Amino acid sequence: MATKLSVNINKIATLRNSRGGNNPDLVKVALDCEAFGAEGITVHPRPDERHIRYQDVYDLKAAISTEFNIEGNCREQKFVDLVLANKPAQVTLVPDAEGQITSNHGWDTGKHRDYLREMVSVFQGAGIRVSIFVDPVVEMIQGAAETGTDRIELYTEAYAHNYYESREKAVLPYAAAARRAHELGLGLNAGHDLDLHNLRFFAQQVPGLLEVSIGHALICDAIYLGLENTIQQYLHQLRESAY
């Protein structure tokens, strides 16, 4: 089975917002991603709406036909309401601090276990699959399992950062985290700073990876390679490492 590719289109919204009009058209880009082979669309609305706007989520939900994954901070009631109103295939809970440039850590699932358990049940009660964003630390995977979540998403920034120094060493905590997740019956996603260079090795070394969400690097690659060709190349990396 090959890992699914969900394209994160935050950066398309960043470009659109820079001029105030509707160019590029976010919904059209999402539909194009799907037509070019993407198996899901990911967005991460942030409270300042600096890229994805809350209205975008409604517009995308009405248009797309692949798996819709909404990421964000469930401590914001506006985010919870948005997700419940749109019922995506998956919500990914990310512990964003205020003013963060991008996501930079996973949940402390031990400290926040009761809170997360409550949020997981709110979303699952609405028929939405839940994934919890975590660092590749075995105790955090254990804590996630105790919340009743369906999946975890491994935060891959450290892997991407350390890839060129020693990819074998960089991937070790992720492979161990994946094995623990499987033992605990958790589905496994991953994302953040994955790119055309580091993706295949990650997917080969991390067993049972169900889905990756990739945005920043993929949209940058599309400037040079074109969106269709870029998506095909990412899919090729994943299919080469099918499990």
Ligand SMILES: CC(=O)[C@@H](O)[C@H](O)COP(=O)(O)O
């Ligand atoms: C959870 C995660 O790793 C990504 O969603 C990342 O946070 C992208 O968000 P930005 O596009 O705002 O950097």
Ligand SMILES: NCC(=O)COP(=O)(O)O
């Ligand atoms: N969940 C990770 C994601 O959606 C995209 O992260 P990035 O590729 O923009 O770093």
